[in-house]
Amino acid sequence: MGYAARFEAALAGLELPGRVGIASWDLRENAPVLRGAEVEVHSASTIKVLVMITALRAVADGRSNLDELVPLPPERTRGTGVLFEMPSVPAISLRDLINLMIVVSDNAATNAVIDQVGFRAIAECTSDLGCTGTRIERHIMDTEAPGVLRTTALDQARVLAALAEGEALPPELAEHALAVLSRQQVVDRIPLLLPENARCWNKTGEIKGLRHDVALLSTDDTPQVVLAVLVDQLTDPVSNKGYRGGDGVEAIAAIGEAAWRAMVQPNTGFHGTEGA
Template identity: 85%
Template sequence: MVGYAARFEAELAGLEFPGRVGIASWDLDEGVPVLRCPEVEVHSASTIKVLVMITALRAVAEGRLDLDRVVPLPASRTRGTGVLFEIPSVPAMSLRDLINLMIVVSDNAATNAVIDEVGFPAIAACTAGLGCTGTRVERHIMDTAAPGVLQTTALDQARVMAALARGEALPPEQTRHALAVLSRQQVVDRIPLRLPEDARCWNKTGEIKGLRHDVALLSADDTPRVVLAVLVDQLTDPVSTKGYRGGDGVHAIAAVGEAAWRAMSQPSTGSQGVGSAEDDRRPLPGVPWRSSESR
């Protein structure tokens, strides 16, 4: 059967990409991935905030944290994306609201506050438990002078989002909470940009100078159907190297999002295609089949 993977491969064949691009995507029911440089380790930027959210919600599910717990905020706050550094008169905020800000507007100060609530060892354990092999969260956001790295891979990002969609990352109540937060994402200039108005998209972007990422779940209804991670670094165009919005990487990711949507929306056919049951290639850990274009 020609499923999502074969159709997405065909859609990608007509696209050109700037910089270095990592892609990992599959239909959650079919489980046949399309992969491009899936295990290249790159700066994670804000995509790791999904892992931080999952770690916090696991602690909530286990009774170690409470979403209504009021978390004190430091007077000196991390700048970059978000709003908390602009409102120093707010001395504290609930964990629930910090998670919302961390995802919906990618607030860096909120992220660091949530990291401090859960701790780096818990984030590392969550990362490993979700099958990630190239992701490390070892310092606060924007704290470039501190030791440690923030890194990830396209395949790891897809693994995390797929585990969340399948209910493997969190219990049902916390899964619904996490997906609801992701659905309210306000940075929609990448994967969601060219999707139809009625499309469902749960996504989290990441950006630093010369780098643009987006990871998402896509569906035509309320049940996630396709996972898609697109990580782009080594960008050299003037817009991408100047700031955090726009540029060649953003346009490329939007094109990939549109390609994934078209592939998802087409009906399956009965002939054999990429990733069919006759494919005898060895799988990657946590992924049932490796596509013909993975490398």
């Protein structure tokens, strides 16, 4: 029995709230577990991984430099992050913007990186990584602008798998991206119930009534399992009041623990469906 069968069995015992999309597989087995994985939902901040990869591709091509200063507008996007509280800072390096965008999910940093690379480059990267249900067409929090921010659990898993397997970026920049993800400060979902020695590279997303987390998991420095969990249509008061806690957070933590247990159990044979 391989990872997929063990994870499926663990999921069968969970009661989950809202509408849940799950995509997960062991990168060595490539036998996916998919539940509602191609349902398009609001991406929230999970799209920041794609924005990071697009920016690092520009660095790889010589069109950008991690240490170049990127100008910041005087009026900045609210929401998560710190740049809104730092109006005296007129510019910041691309390196630091990427760090803020991922590690503390800074929305102003994200919009600055989007402006630096452009929506066309992000769309090209999205397509190149095999995403079929992901669209990044406007800035974060700019809800009155035309365009959408949409994604699927399967697309999110594809992006992280491509990063882990060296298909998204050259080795040095892939290592840089993984290092940034490993410093994630929002750890109340997939990583929450994992043991202290677990390795997790993750990015969360949240708006009212919605909680997401997408991650790579391993017992060492080499990612082994990819897991994307997107939960929307949450109705509990906490999920609809703010951006932390609630039924979706608890469900994602339980799914993360189930994935971890399925990953660390020894194989007893392998059965699964090829292709992800």
